[in-house]
Amino acid sequence: MATSRVRLSDVAKAAGVSPTTASFVLNDRCESIPAETQQRVLDAARRLHYRPHIAARALATGRTRRIGIVLNQPESFSTNDTYFAEILAGIIRRATEHDRNVLLLSAHYTTWRSLFADITGGAVDGVLQISRFVSDELTPALIEAEFPLVCVSFRTDDERCLSVDCDNESGGYLAARHLVELGHTRIAVLYPGDVLSWGRERLAGIRRAVVEAGLSPDGLQVRAWDEKRLPEPTWVRDAVEWFRTLDPRPTAVICCDEIRARMVAEMLPVAGLSVPEDVSVVSFNSTEISDRCIPPLTSVRQPLPEIGRAAVDVLLERIRGGTFDASVVQFPMSLDIRQSTRRPRCAASTGASLIKATGKTRMRSREASGIRSRTRARKDQEHGE
Amino acid sequence: MATSRVRLSDVAKAAGVSPTTASFVLNDRCESIPAETQQRVLDAARRLHYRPHIAARALATGRTRRIGIVLNQPESFSTNDTYFAEILAGIIRRATEHDRNVLLLSAHYTTWRSLFADITGGAVDGVLQISRFVSDELTPALIEAEFPLVCVSFRTDDERCLSVDCDNESGGYLAARHLVELGHTRIAVLYPGDVLSWGRERLAGIRRAVVEAGLSPDGLQVRAWDEKRLPEPTWVRDAVEWFRTLDPRPTAVICCDEIRARMVAEMLPVAGLSVPEDVSVVSFNSTEISDRCIPPLTSVRQPLPEIGRAAVDVLLERIRGGTFDASVVQFPMSLDIRQSTRRPRCAASTGASLIKATGKTRMRSREASGIRSRTRARKDQEHGE
DNA sequence: CTGTTAGCGCCTTCAC
């Protein structure tokens, strides 16, 4: 930056052609330009270390070759949020493949309007929003402005709103049906409330499975957390206490967030309820967080990197001006059964008959001793400190 | 974007002033402009929903208010790399505080030259590079071009190169001294080789501690991994096998990478060596990864979010044209002692005398049974599958 | 105090 910038016109001059010609060559629009001329331009560019000025190009073309991602909070990156990290990895990889860069836009702007201004001010060609609140004002504003936007892991009712999401209703259904099949009849649900579309949807799916099994949906015990706060031990403690004192106490918990699910699974034994002996626990996302929990958590999986990749594809198509048959790309969810779920102590034989994986059951019991010991060790540790 | 853009001149016209005046007002350069005029401009801007065009401004000012981050790989985000995520969280938060956006530049460009072109092509005002190879060609090229750059978690020999890093030599020293004090005399070291500056430095610190204790540095068994690949089970398996068959076999391992340390700690019992009974393990970074390992790993901590924040501060100062006393900001490292280290089975009494925390020792043995059980459970699981 | 003017560096529609 010390030496003044080499411009396209400098290259053109050096190659003995006009800026127009140089521009054509350098942008692969070299229809009917003699190979010899092309070479001259290319050589000159290399010799002078020519690098196009991105802002100038953006100004002239109206395209930045950049896509934005709105972060709910900077902490979206920190340890916990494997969910976010996995999606982001998919987004970045795909964006790079398409020769696009990714601009991180933290939602920590003082007002959503200033964020809106930046986004629509030509910083990016389009934007991805991830798991935002249904009450979010930025999303409808962008839609209204017809700015290219793809919502990831949430949707709005607006039909113009493109989104890439999972079939959360089915995800909830899978979780609950698994428990019902194991013989559970009283289930507690922890979820973010209706402020997130997937919260509402997963709960609906859970309800469906329960009703389908001939149980009353009123038997579901539902508790919401405040999604505006990061997962807090305080909340977990309260939730566990709430669970423990329910009467009759449920024999299973479905927690719609993976981090909180892990925290709950770790807190339950402290409150005297072991997992899965006393309580079965089902989490969502099924990343390493569920897998490394003690015991490993049965979890509803969504294909996170694929979601990220699909989001980029849809967004680029939208930027290109393409049209879409449907406004939402939906991925299926599946259930990864691990060691945190089993038949309740006094299982109704109806459900128990549906269990298939005998091999798994054996394995589970063989491990049980180790898991119990470990659980006790944890507790000692807690009290000892 | 459907309706054509509102320009500054439109606002000026609506307010009955010239573009210059409008520009002044909108950019808070309103020295000596009547409050009444200012209000007219502000009103007009709001009424017309004026949003400045970022690329145009960047072209005119030569400033983008954007900083770039070069990612080694898109996977930098995925679960594993807590190290990276923590630093990034610090970077984003600080950048947002300074009203800057962050552009992600994946190093997966086909050539470093094209990355170089993008960076210096006016996409960003400055760039942060994180933990890159000493052989990286991009870094010296940026320095040579005098482009604002701050290296995070690595450094080059070039004095013009600004960097924010930890005192890795002391970190290595702390790790090794801890082991020596516990009575270990034979130590194995796993590190990335000299391709990363911190690899070289940590090893040097380890050597210093060993020599200081009157031991021969030749007793250190050192093995490198290929940093160009993500942590692989294959490598871990080989490393553990290498360790197991060393003669005489070391009683401790220092692994300079947290993920690999965890993998090693998990693989050792599979090979018949329990942690910490047979082998003590020390890792680096001390994030949740070490903390949640079984047993929790003693680990050398670095203040990751602070590093990210400092990197942004330094970069912005550099962009502003500031000068610096020193070219490197260095944070201290500290040791978090957890359950993966203890006296070797036949500890030399020399070292043992240095142990202080009697309380801890007691606690550790109280937990030992639980940990051992858990270790066995893991092994069963491995064989069972 | 405010308006006029001239770029910033590139692309692109036109003539030649």
Place this chain on the structure above:
DNA sequence: GTGAAGGCGCTAACAG
């Protein structure tokens, strides 16, 4: 096939 000219939207000297 190539060149000339205008404009993208904003800022910043320089007049007035």
